[in-house]
Amino acid sequence: MTAACAARDVVAGLLAVEGLVAGTVPFSAVDGPGNRFVVFLQGCGFDCLVCHNPATIPAHPRGAVRTSVGAVVDLVARDAQFLTGVTVTGGEPTVQPEFLVALLEALAVDPRTAHLSRFVDSNGDTDADLWDRLAPVLDGVMLDLKGLDTERHIVLTGTDNYRVLGSLTRLVALHRLHEVRLLLVPGINDADDALTRTAHWLLSLDPRIRVRVNGFRHHGTRAVARDLRAVTDTDRERYRAVLTAAGVEDLTIT
Amino acid sequence: MSGVVAYRAVMETTVRVTEPLVVTGPPVVAERPGVMNGRARRQTTDTYRAEVLGCVTDPALTYRQRVQRLAALAEGALEPPAVSAACRAAQAAGVVHDMGEGPAPYRPRYVLPDYALALAGGAAHLELEPARDLDEALALLLAAYASVPSITGYPVYLGDLDTLLEPFVDDSVTDADLDRRLTLFWRLVDRTMPDAFVHADLGPDDGRVVRSLLRVDRRLRQVVPNLTLRVDPVRTPDALLREAVLTTCADGKPHYVNDPMMRADLGPDYGVVSCYNSLPRGGGAYTLSRLDLSASVRRAVPGPLAGRAGAAERVERWLTEVLPGDVALTAELMASRIRFLVEEARFFEHDRFVLDGLVRRDRFTAMFGFYGVAEAVAALLAPGAGAGVSACLGGDAFSRHGTRGTQRRYGLDADATALGQRIVAALADLVAATPMPYCEATGGHALLHAQSGIDTDLGVTAGARIPPGSEPPLYEHIRAVAPNHRHVPAGISDVMRFEPTVAVNPDAAVAVIRGAFAAGMRDVTFDVEGNGFVRITGYLVRDTDVAGVAAGARHSSTFLGAAALENQHLRDRVTKCAPQPPGASGR
Numbered sequence: 001m002t003a004a005c006a007a008r009d010v011v012a013g014l015l016a017v018e019g020l021v022a023g024t025v026p027f028s029a030v031d032g033p034g035n036r037f038v039v040f041l042q043g044c045g046f047d048c049l050v051c052h053n054p055a056t057i058p059a060h061p062r063g064a065v066r067t068s069v070g071a072v073v074d075l076v077a078r079d080a081q082f083l084t085g086v087t088v089t090g091g092e093p094t095v096q097p098e099f100l101v102a103l104l105e106a107l108a109v110d111p112r113t114a115h116l117s118r119f120v121d122s123n124g125d126t127d128a129d130l131w132d133r134l135a136p137v138l139d140g141v142m143l144d145l146k147g148l149d150t151e152r153h154i155v156l157t158g159t160d161n162y163r164v165l166g167s168l169t170r171l172v173a174l175h176r177l178h179e180v181r182l183l184l185v186p187g188i189n190d191a192d193d194a195l196t197r198t199a200h201w202l203l204s205l206d207p208r209i210r211v212r213v214n215g216f217r218h219h220g221t222r223a224v225a226r227d228l229r230a231v232t233d234t235d236r237e238r239y240r241a242v243l244t245a246a247g248v249e250d251l252t253i254t
Numbered sequence: 255m256s257g258v259v260a261y262r263a264v265m266e267t268t269v270r271v272t273e274p275l276v277v278t279g280p281p282v283v284a285e286r287p288g289v290m291n292g293r294a295r296r297q298t299t300d301t302y303r304a305e306v307l308g309c310v311t312d313p314a315l316t317y318r319q320r321v322q323r324l325a326a327l328a329e330g331a332l333e334p335p336a337v338s339a340a341c342r343a344a345q346a347a348g349v350v351h352d353m354g355e356g357p358a359p360y361r362p363r364y365v366l367p368d369y370a371l372a373l374a375g376g377a378a379h380l381e382l383e384p385a386r387d388l389d390e391a392l393a394l395l396l397a398a399y400a401s402v403p404s405i406t407g408y409p410v411y412l413g414d415l416d417t418l419l420e421p422f423v424d425d426s427v428t429d430a431d432l433d434r435r436l437t438l439f440w441r442l443v444d445r446t447m448p449d450a451f452v453h454a455d456l457g458p459d460d461g462r463v464v465r466s467l468l469r470v471d472r473r474l475r476q477v478v479p480n481l482t483l484r485v486d487p488v489r490t491p492d493a494l495l496r497e498a499v500l501t502t503c504a505d506g507k508p509h510y511v512n513d514p515m516m517r518a519d520l521g522p523d524y525g526v527v528s529c530y531n532s533l534p535r536g537g538g539a540y541t542l543s544r545l546d547l548s549a550s551v552r553r554a555v556p557g558p559l560a561g562r563a564g565a566a567e568r569v570e571r572w573l574t575e576v577l578p579g580d581v582a583l584t585a586e587l588m589a590s591r592i593r594f595l596v597e598e599a600r601f602f603e604h605d606r607f608v609l610d611g612l613v614r615r616d617r618f619t620a621m622f623g624f625y626g627v628a629e630a631v632a633a634l635l636a637p638g639a640g641a642g643v644s645a646c647l648g649g650d651a652f653s654r655h656g657t658r659g660t661q662r663r664y665g666l667d668a669d670a671t672a673l674g675q676r677i678v679a680a681l682a683d684l685v686a687a688t689p690m691p692y693c694e695a696t697g698g699h700a701l702l703h704a705q706s707g708i709d710t711d712l713g714v715t716a717g718a719r720i721p722p723g724s725e726p727p728l729y730e731h732i733r734a735v736a737p738n739h740r741h742v743p744a745g746i747s748d749v750m751r752f753e754p755t756v757a758v759n760p761d762a763a764v765a766v767i768r769g770a771f772a773a774g775m776r777d778v779t780f781d782v783e784g785n786g787f788v789r790i791t792g793y794l795v796r797d798t799d800v801a802g803v804a805a806g807a808r809h810s811s812t813f814l815g816a817a818a819l820e821n822q823h824l825r826d827r828v829t830k831c832a833p834q835p836p837g838a839s840g841r
Contacts (some may be wrong), residue, residue: 025320027728027830029755035769036762079729082769084761195599 019099034084140178530791537617623705
């Protein structure tokens with residue numbers, strides 16, 4: 001009796017947690033395995049030159065509305081029969097860690113949504129301990145690696161990559177890394193030797209690591225990124241050749 | 255001359271050739287220029303000769319198409335089976351439509367031979383020996399196909415091919431062998447059959463044949479044959495559905511059906527044929543006539559719906575005072591045609607498939623088609639009484655889709671959608687309570703079918719579909735139409751247009767298919783943007799064939815599809831892409 005009441009209180013507490021949600025998409029074929037409900041959280045600690053979604057960077061944009069975990073779970077539940085899972089992205093979902101944890105826990109305990117897989121799409125710039133907290137209710141993470149080289153990482157994102165590398169290492173250890181995504185910008189972070197070193201480091205974590213290369217495109221970016229060159233098919237062929245030669249077997253290039 | 259103008263010119267020629275010569279007996283509504291048209295009635299010997307001459311000299315028609323049309327012209331010289339004056343008037347008003355089947359039915363519209371019987375035991379009258387290996391099985395099927403009678407002149411049903419062929423595929427047949435043989439088989443079917451109403455069924459179980467046929471189909475990218483995959487939530491694995499989705503992305507096929515729902519309604523021995531018409535196997539459908547629900551409302555405006563009644567009262571009056579009568583008139587037309595086929599043409603006394611037991615009369619039924627739900631809803635809900643309804647159905651508001659210009663649109667407005675569902679349910683009750691001769695296979699009544707239009711339909715939407723261009727987002731679309739599906743055992747289709755990106759993640763479509771069936775859909779049909787194929791009613795046309803239609807087309811369905819594309823605005827279908835959240839466009 002007391003235990004049941006306590007459990008109800010815990011769930012009620014989860015559902016009441018509020019966060020800044022930039023938007024939701026009920027149907028996506030490009031945010032992880034199968035058909036996914038996507039939750040975009042507001043705010044990101046990086047300030048990427050090449051951000052495809054700059055409106056979601058500010059932590060507290062004017063007019064942003066706080067949303068409860070319960071409201072998001074209800075939205076997911078309504079469409080649950082069509083879904084493979086839920087992906088939380090952003091912005092950067094880990095900048096609202098309490099909301100992120102509460103949302104995944106609530107999705108895991110609600111009988112309407114418990115069968116859905118729970119994925120996070122992250123830049124990895126968070127304390128690795130957050131992944132320990134999430135692991136019991138998390139199926140996989142798609143993690144962006146903007147560069148193995150710290151100097152280049154700072155040029156691209158305004159921030160060093162120490163926490164990103166820590167997140168990657170921890171997620172592999174927790175068996176929660178779904179794939180690592182390399183955002184390659186011609187002339188900035190796509191040199192052959194950089195790709196080879198990146199591949200070797202990733203393979204040292206997991207010899208069967210799944211790698212997805214997202215070649216830079218101008219779509220959605222700010223004016224500052226327009227001077228950068230978008231990838232061509234020739235670039236993509238080179239990426240495939242270099243990464244394959246370095247030993248990456250599970251490779252997707254878009 | 256633009257492609258469209260050139261095409262128009264061809265169609266004008268065609269229309270002149272097959273237009274009803276009229277008019278003795280009942281008034282005749284505009285006829286389709288298709289090869290199935292048989293309602294031309296002789297006015298004078300001279301004009302009849304001109305029609306025949308026009309047919310045999312039409313440069314856009316192949317030899318086979320001319321033969322088919324000549325047969326229709328000959329049949330069209332006859333009077334249709336007698337019906338009441340009220341039934342004739344309903345046809346003249348466009349409320350009841352005979353699908354241009356011709357006035358003297360001498361073969362059932364759709365025939366579904368039980369090919370398994372022939373493979374196992376042979377067929378004496380068809381002179382077929384039992385098959386002992388894969389080659390013999392394929393040869394037997396091709397020989398049988400050549401003799402199947404149907405409305406199109408060629409089979410609309412090739413059988414549940416994986417179930418039929420799997421027993422002949424043992425370890426001695428490699429996958430490469432299998433692909434090669436089935437490629438030849440598929441090519442032969444496409445090259446020898448006249449249109450994309452030829453249909454093969456697959457599933458629900460996984461196997462080597464179904465995998466091979468899906469591979470072969472997406473490599474050959476033919477419109478013939480049309481394909482259905484029967485899906486069972488347990489028996490059909492995700493891996494098979496993934497293969498099917500990849501084929502759908504490449505060429506628009508297969509169409510997916512809810513196997514448990516079909517079995518519950520039709521028994522385990524059913525087939526999906528032609529567009530998406532589900533019928534008893536070993537039998538078929540004598541005939542398909544259809545009721546235009548929007549025309550039914552329109553015709554009632556000066557009568558039972560006259561006056562300044564509100565929408566609620568108009569709906570009640572139409573459902574109780576008008577619809578039952580129009581259902582009875584449609585049924586009368588169907589019954590007259592069935593009796594002619596069985597009692598006058600005596601099909602079941604002479605056909606070789608019957609004599610060999612591959613089809614049986616007591617496995618035949620009739621299809622009661624309906625269309626124009628969206629426009630019927632708009633007309634019933636139109637603000638104001640009689641005059642308002644007329645305005646909605648008359649002028650510009652009705653010129654494109656009959657729902658344009660009205661606020662409460664079927665598929666978008668909850669009340670309008672609920673009314674559409676109520677109409678379909680009411681219609682199903684009426685049809686189930688209407689006796690139909692020789693339909694003991696299905697409880698003595700016809701089976702309801704959401705008829706998805708013919709090429710010449712203007713301003714009226716197929717079946718219970720939401721008009722192209724005003725479909726809501728994916729899940730709302732499914733939720734709006736799914737409640738209709740359980741009422742329509744002979745098949746209903748709502749087309750979901752997808753982005754081609756689904757090909758990189760077929761599991762997304764697999765989840766949608768499973769979810770749609772869980773939501774109560776009977777049939778799930780996709781149209782994938784940019785793959786070079788368009789799904790018309792249930793059949794497909796290839797963009798390249800449509801582009802060249804002015805010079806003729808090998809498949810007669812291409813003529814029909816080209817006209818339907820234009821008349822029914824099928825290119826307006828809304829693509830189900832993810833709506834972007836405010837200020838976010840993905841990472």
